[in-house]
Amino acid sequence: MTTASTDAALAILRSHGERVTAARRAVIEVLQPHDHLTADEIAARAEAAAPGVHRTTVYRALATLGEIGLIAHTHVAGSATIYHLTADSDADDHHELDHAHVQCTECGSLFNVEDRLLAPLADDLERQIGFRLDVHHAALLGVCARCQESVASD
Amino acid sequence: MTTASTDAALAILRSHGERVTAARRAVIEVLQPHDHLTADEIAARAEAAAPGVHRTTVYRALATLGEIGLIAHTHVAGSATIYHLTADSDADDHHELDHAHVQCTECGSLFNVEDRLLAPLADDLERQIGFRLDVHHAALLGVCARCQESVASD
DNA sequence: CTGCTTGCAAAGTGTTTGCAGGCCC
DNA sequence: GGGCCTGCAAACACTTTGCAAGCAG
Numbered sequence: 001m002t003t004a005s006t007d008a009a010l011a012i013l014r015s016h017g018e019r020v021t022a023a024r025r026a027v028i029e030v031l032q033p034h035d036h037l038t039a040d041e042i043a044a045r046a047e048a049a050a051p052g053v054h055r056t057t058v059y060r061a062l063a064t065l066g067e068i069g070l071i072a073h074t075h076v077a078g079s080a081t082i083y084h085l086t087a088d089s090d091a092d093d094h095h096e097l098d099h100a101h102v103q104c105t106e107c108g109s110l111f112n113v114e115d116r117l118l119a120p121l122a123d124d125l126e127r128q129i130g131f132r133l134d135v136h137h138a139a140l141l142g143v144c145a146r147c148q149e150s151v152a153s154d
Numbered sequence: 155m156t157t158a159s160t161d162a163a164l165a166i167l168r169s170h171g172e173r174v175t176a177a178r179r180a181v182i183e184v185l186q187p188h189d190h191l192t193a194d195e196i197a198a199r200a201e202a203a204a205p206g207v208h209r210t211t212v213y214r215a216l217a218t219l220g221e222i223g224l225i226a227h228t229h230v231a232g233s234a235t236i237y238h239l240t241a242d243s244d245a246d247d248h249h250e251l252d253h254a255h256v257q258c259t260e261c262g263s264l265f266n267v268e269d270r271l272l273a274p275l276a277d278d279l280e281r282q283i284g285f286r287l288d289v290h291h292a293a294l295l296g297v298c299a300r301c302q303e304s305v306a307s308d
Numbered sequence: 309c310t311g312c313t314t315g316c317a318a319a320g321t322g323t324t325t326g327c328a329g330g331c332c333c
Numbered sequence: 334g335g336g337c338c339t340g341c342a343a344a345c346a347c348t349t350t351g352c353a354a355g356c357a358g
Contacts, residue, residue: 075231117278124271130299137295145284
């Protein structure tokens with residue numbers, strides 16, 4: 001399950017003139033089953049596939065893979081950025097539909113929002129100020145259903 | 155220009171059982187003319203009104219004023235949170251319409267987006283998953299018109 | 309072999325916390 | 334005066350950078 005799509009991703013890596021290393025392979029493999037991991041979580045789990053991978057290396061691998069477009073990241077308010085594979089990186093494409101993230105400022109939970117819901121907004125922005133919105137790049141904030149009884153803060 | 159609305163804000167502060175101090179007054183005054191300041195920028199400018207105000211104190215003042223609802227903040231990707239007064243805090247209410255922020259991942263520029271554009275999305279989220287969106291709380295990311303010729307990164 | 313990648317250490321942001329003293333009410 | 338606020342120092346979480354050694358191609 002991992003190997004097939006991982007190899008596809010590595011092939012893309014190579015085709016961009018980048019070297020295939022244990023660290024980069026580990027990062028991709030770790031992201032396969034888990035979509036919302038922080039750099040530290042990735043580093044921790046990568047230990048299994050590539051003992052000794054340093055957090056620094058994970059950050060650098062994430063940057064490289066991100067430039068190529070194999071992975072993307074989402075900024076979440078007040079805590080670590082989360083990373084995920086893009087559809088491109090997954091040969092099997094058994095991926096769920098692309099989605100944006102909304103985060104509850106109370107409990108921190110992340111929810112997925114279908115891109116479709118954000119399309120009208122993106123269109124408006126493009127038309128009005130020429131701004132090309134990337135709906136995946138930052139989490140939208142608010143309060144989830146479960147937390148709406150409690151008071152608000154951050 | 156500052157004094158009138160500042161006093162109104164301070165009255166609200168007092169009415170919440172909080173003490174009115176030089177540091178808190180300075181934070182409010184500094185935010186009056188400038189809407190998008192980071193904690194550090196606020197601390198730097200507050201020096202004028204209240205010499206010696208420490209960054210730490212600014213953070214604590216911002217937290218307190220935020221809990222009361224006099225100010226709000228917006229998380230921007232990869233850099234410092236920006237703070238602004240809320241409509242409540244401004245007696246004169248000569249405020250521009252409330253707006254959300256979109257940020258260019260290339261040049262870092264911030265743009266305002268009328269809340270109106272985000273209303274349909276907020277409604278959808280509320281209906282579908284009971285999530286109450288706070289459109290002001292995090293900046294949306296994308297690429298501005300001027301930067302769209304260049305390549306992308308972050 | 310050439311030089312892209314890595315590991316380590318250290319620095320860099322942005323923000324928070326512990327504690328003693330100071331000021332608002 | 335009592336206790337909330339402040340200043341200072343230090344710690345904190347996350348991320349980046351410099352440099353010598355290592356491995357991919």
